[in-house]
Amino acid sequence: MDLDRTTTALLTGLFDPRNAAAWEAFDRRYRPILIGFARNCGAKDVDAAEVAQETIVRFVEEYRAGKYDRNRGRLGAWLVTIARYRLLDSRRRAGTARIERAESAMVDLDDERSLGASYEAERRQALLREALDEMRTRSRTDPKTVKAFEMLVYHGLTPQVVAEQLEMSTHDVYLAKSRVAAKLREIVLRLESEYEEAPGDWDESGPRPSDGIHS
Amino acid sequence: MTGGEATQIDSESVGCGRFGRDDLEMLAIAQSDPSAPVVDGIVEHLPKCPACCAVVDRIVADNAFLHELARAASRASDSRAAIARLETRREDLAASGGPISGYRLGAEIHRGAQGAVFRAEQIATRRTCAVKMLLGGRFAGDRELIRFEREVEVVARLRHPSIVTLYESGVSRDGEPWFAMELVEGERLDDFVRAHSSPPRQVAQLLRKIADGIAYAHRRGVIHRDLKPGNIVVDGEGVPRVLDFGLARLQGSDAPAEVNSATTMAGEFVGTFAYAAPEQLAGDPGAVDSRCDLYALGVVFYQCLAGRRPFEGARSIAELVAQKTGSVPTRPSALNAAIDGDLDVIALRLLAADPARRYVTADALVEDLERFLDGRPILAREDSMAYVVRKTLRRHWIASSAAAALMATILISGVALAFAYANAQRQRVRSERTLASFRDAVGSVNPEASSGSASLSVEQFLELIEANSANELSSEPAVLAGVRDTIGIVHLGFEDAPRAERALSQALDERRRLYANGECSPEEVAESLHNMGRVCILQRKLTEAEAFYREALAVRSDVFGERDPRTMLTARHLASCLRRENRLDEALALYDSLEMRALDQSGYPALELAAIRNGRAFIYQSRGDLPRALSDFEDALDAIRGHLASDDYRVGRSLFNIASTQERLSMPVESMQNATQALEILRKRKGGDAATVVDVEKLIARLRSLPSIDPSVGPN
Numbered sequence: 001m002d003l004d005r006t007t008t009a010l011l012t013g014l015f016d017p018r019n020a021a022a023w024e025a026f027d028r029r030y031r032p033i034l035i036g037f038a039r040n041c042g043a044k045d046v047d048a049a050e051v052a053q054e055t056i057v058r059f060v061e062e063y064r065a066g067k068y069d070r071n072r073g074r075l076g077a078w079l080v081t082i083a084r085y086r087l088l089d090s091r092r093r094a095g096t097a098r099i100e101r102a103e104s105a106m107v108d109l110d111d112e113r114s115l116g117a118s119y120e121a122e123r124r125q126a127l128l129r130e131a132l133d134e135m136r137t138r139s140r141t142d143p144k145t146v147k148a149f150e151m152l153v154y155h156g157l158t159p160q161v162v163a164e165q166l167e168m169s170t171h172d173v174y175l176a177k178s179r180v181a182a183k184l185r186e187i188v189l190r191l192e193s194e195y196e197e198a199p200g201d202w203d204e205s206g207p208r209p210s211d212g213i214h215s
Numbered sequence: 216m217t218g219g220e221a222t223q224i225d226s227e228s229v230g231c232g233r234f235g236r237d238d239l240e241m242l243a244i245a246q247s248d249p250s251a252p253v254v255d256g257i258v259e260h261l262p263k264c265p266a267c268c269a270v271v272d273r274i275v276a277d278n279a280f281l282h283e284l285a286r287a288a289s290r291a292s293d294s295r296a297a298i299a300r301l302e303t304r305r306e307d308l309a310a311s312g313g314p315i316s317g318y319r320l321g322a323e324i325h326r327g328a329q330g331a332v333f334r335a336e337q338i339a340t341r342r343t344c345a346v347k348m349l350l351g352g353r354f355a356g357d358r359e360l361i362r363f364e365r366e367v368e369v370v371a372r373l374r375h376p377s378i379v380t381l382y383e384s385g386v387s388r389d390g391e392p393w394f395a396m397e398l399v400e401g402e403r404l405d406d407f408v409r410a411h412s413s414p415p416r417q418v419a420q421l422l423r424k425i426a427d428g429i430a431y432a433h434r435r436g437v438i439h440r441d442l443k444p445g446n447i448v449v450d451g452e453g454v455p456r457v458l459d460f461g462l463a464r465l466q467g468s469d470a471p472a473e474v475n476s477a478t479t480m481a482g483e484f485v486g487t488f489a490y491a492a493p494e495q496l497a498g499d500p501g502a503v504d505s506r507c508d509l510y511a512l513g514v515v516f517y518q519c520l521a522g523r524r525p526f527e528g529a530r531s532i533a534e535l536v537a538q539k540t541g542s543v544p545t546r547p548s549a550l551n552a553a554i555d556g557d558l559d560v561i562a563l564r565l566l567a568a569d570p571a572r573r574y575v576t577a578d579a580l581v582e583d584l585e586r587f588l589d590g591r592p593i594l595a596r597e598d599s600m601a602y603v604v605r606k607t608l609r610r611h612w613i614a615s616s617a618a619a620a621l622m623a624t625i626l627i628s629g630v631a632l633a634f635a636y637a638n639a640q641r642q643r644v645r646s647e648r649t650l651a652s653f654r655d656a657v658g659s660v661n662p663e664a665s666s667g668s669a670s671l672s673v674e675q676f677l678e679l680i681e682a683n684s685a686n687e688l689s690s691e692p693a694v695l696a697g698v699r700d701t702i703g704i705v706h707l708g709f710e711d712a713p714r715a716e717r718a719l720s721q722a723l724d725e726r727r728r729l730y731a732n733g734e735c736s737p738e739e740v741a742e743s744l745h746n747m748g749r750v751c752i753l754q755r756k757l758t759e760a761e762a763f764y765r766e767a768l769a770v771r772s773d774v775f776g777e778r779d780p781r782t783m784l785t786a787r788h789l790a791s792c793l794r795r796e797n798r799l800d801e802a803l804a805l806y807d808s809l810e811m812r813a814l815d816q817s818g819y820p821a822l823e824l825a826a827i828r829n830g831r832a833f834i835y836q837s838r839g840d841l842p843r844a845l846s847d848f849e850d851a852l853d854a855i856r857g858h859l860a861s862d863d864y865r866v867g868r869s870l871f872n873i874a875s876t877q878e879r880l881s882m883p884v885e886s887m888q889n890a891t892q893a894l895e896i897l898r899k900r901k902g903g904d905a906a907t908v909v910d911v912e913k914l915i916a917r918l919r920s921l922p923s924i925d926p927s928v929g930p931n
Contacts, residue, residue: 125287
């Protein structure tokens with residue numbers, strides 16, 4: 001585990017307004033999660049990006065003001081609570097009711113458990129993406145293996161086509177898939193430990209920001 | 216997965232070696248896709264071979280994991296696209312030359328509900344300014360565009376030292392609306408007050424400047440609708456500046472209705488919850504007027520004075536609305552002893568749940584703040600007058616219940632009347648003088664004041680008010696007449712006929728004279744006539760009473776109409792007078808007509824209906840139809856019990872009516888019971904010497920002389 005990349009380390013760094021690296025790392029890690037989360041809640045792209053931006057800014061303000069105590073609740077739950085109010089604002093501004101848009105599958109903003117599940121799903125996806133990025137850019141895996149993996153998994157090509165294009169046997173294509181999967185599992189395990197947020201304990205919802213009802 | 220496990224798969228032969236990797240991969244795929252072709256014999260082999268089984272299990276798990284990864288990767292491009300769109304926008308704006316000709320855009324300095332604000336330089340003048348652009352730009356809907364344009368229109372018409380100034384507006388090369396305004400650099404109002412530990416007086420000075428700006432905006436038909444500390448910046452020179460008119464609304468004829476309704480739809484809340492007036496939270500655009508801004512200023516003022524908002528701790532909007540409409544906030548001075556009582560009054564006046572109880576205009580607020588700052592009495596003392604009078608009267612010998620009745624009468628009729636005058640600029644001097652005279656009188660009975668006396672009677676108290684009024688208001692006869700009328704009513708309440716007659720007849724004479732000169736309304740004359748009728752009834756001068764009532768009735772019918780409660784009140788008094796004159800048929804007909812008119816109107820006051828039936832019961836009583844009389848009296852008592860305190864004097868009177876009817880119906884035990892209760896209430900409310908009390912005592916004495924009643928039963 002890279003101790004500088006743990007959520008605890010990021011939060012410690014965030015206390016210092018001049019620590020741009022901590023801010024960037026925190027933003028890079030949580031912004032995509034919040035965008036996905038907001039989108040699950042029905043926000044359009046630009047609105048979702050706004051909600052994520054406002055949520056992060058508000059969180060950092062509250063955190064620096066000493067309002068967030070990590071011992072009292074999960075970071076995710078706290079972020080979800082802030083984001084929920086931003087979303088309500090955004091919806092009110094947009095003046096669109098969910099029913100009008102027939103988005104019945106959308107996450108219910110009043111249901112904390114489904115909000116938590118939605119956030120958790122986004123966090124997991126963000127983590128997988130981070131793992132993929134790392135595998136591509138930092139791991140020592142053979143580029144041809146990575147390429148075979150991407151063609152197979154991302155582009156949905158058959159092993160035979162991949163084998164043909166990369167001039168390798170289908171056996172090697174499958175082997176590439178297994179190798180990359182193994183590598184990714186390793187990375188994911190390590191990143192989970194850096195996030196320090198084991199999935200599945202959403203029963204304990206985060207504390208409510210004190211002025212959450214104000215826009 | 217560990218490296219060791221990967222190595223196992225890396226070997227040339229997989230599993231037990233009987234089948235190749237491709238075969239096992241296909242078998243894994245077949246687990247979720249039965250159409251996938253599998254080689255012969257592998258399905259039968261697998262359950263018997265733990266090594267191949269482990270490989271297939273691992274491939275299945277890998278496939279599921281990779282499927283999840285593929286999905287995550289496809290979502291990543293979506294998120295990146297969303298972020299990229301936002302960043303492109305910012306880069307566009309920050310680019311040299313920028314999208315707005317004539318301006319060089321700098322850093323983003325604020326992002327609000329309606330748009331982003333950038334620091335900018337006007338190239339021609341080298342002036343630093345702020346440029347606001349509509350967020351979402353081309354993605355913005357019609358309503359956002361209308362609101363943005365509304366802000367331009369609104370701010371453009373405002374030029375005031377306390378309101379941010381608009382320089383110019385336009386549309387960017389990309390077709391996005393923008394406007395440039397002066398750049399206000401300073402601190403948010405609440406931060407400023409906190410950082411400078413501003414004393415209450417300085418807070419009042421800041422509020423006066425803000426209110427002055429808002430009053431100016433209101434005069435131009437602009438309601439801000441989102442006043443809060445974040446929208447008020449105190450600049451380097453200590454001048455508070457109101458910003459962000461993005462939610463403003465125009466009122467008045469120059470604002471087309473469809474434009475206003477496009478910016479606010481019914482049921483939609485606009486503003487910030489903590490600063491929103493209760494009627495604003497209800498989401499009815501029609502209910503929102505300039506008094507919403509006064510409420511918001513009240514919250515801001517309170518927060519700056521007391522260090523916290525008046526209503527805190529609400530966990531939901533519903534809870535916040537309930538707090539705002541159902542409770543009165545703690546006085547700011549209770550939270551900070553340095554706060555003057557006058558500032559309490561001003562803040563609480565602004566925070567009244569009922570808009571009608573707030574200041575009528577922001578100008579009135581400015582005036583009161585100026586009065587406070589100059590050390591002059593403020594005009595919003597209505598509420599605290601009640602407090603002073605209550606506090607003062609409690610300290611001397613007048614029974615507290617009588618004091619409460621007295622106070623209520625003074626406040627409802629007298630001070631309220633005085634305030635009614637304050638609506639018109641012309642009348643302001645009058646109301647001030649009225650107030651001054653009341654205040655002097657109240658001050659003089661304050662035992663804590665040097666001239667005060669702890670043993671002042673109600674009569675002496677009223678005489679003091681009368682003398683003070685006559686002195687102070689000699690040049691304001693209309694106001695003086697109103698004060699005399701009020702004093703007369705208080706005397707009437709204490710059944711002090713001579714003093715009541717003196718005050719009321721002076722009031723009537725004055726009002727008749729003023730009416731002749733066009734300086735007084737017919738309603739006021741009718742009010743005096745009605746009250747003179749009452750005093751004549753008390754003196755049993757029935758002919759005069761009838762004449763006064765008939766004249767009052769004619770005026771009120773003419774001015775208010777036949778079905779108005781005020782007209783019907785005078786008619787009921789006239790019926791009562793006719794009954795006393797023993798003209799029972801006329802009286803009965805009038806009562807029946809009144810009852811029909813009352814029953815026709817939903818929401819007609821229950822107390823008035825009870826009084827009509829009570830009066831009719833007296834007629835039945837006079838005619839000897841005692842069962843019907845008793846039935847009407849009992850109905851009347853039932854009606855008023857639901858609306859009055861159990862020891863209200865009218866309950867006492869009703870009990871006495873029932874008791875005297877029961878005496879005549881030979882129901883002495885029931886009669887004694889009711890008479891005893893009536894006496895207790897009336898002694899408390901009217902004092903031992905009141906005529907009604909004497910009547911009850913006589914009844915009890917008669918009952919005691921009856922053989923069926925134990926003489927030791929009942930009151931002393």
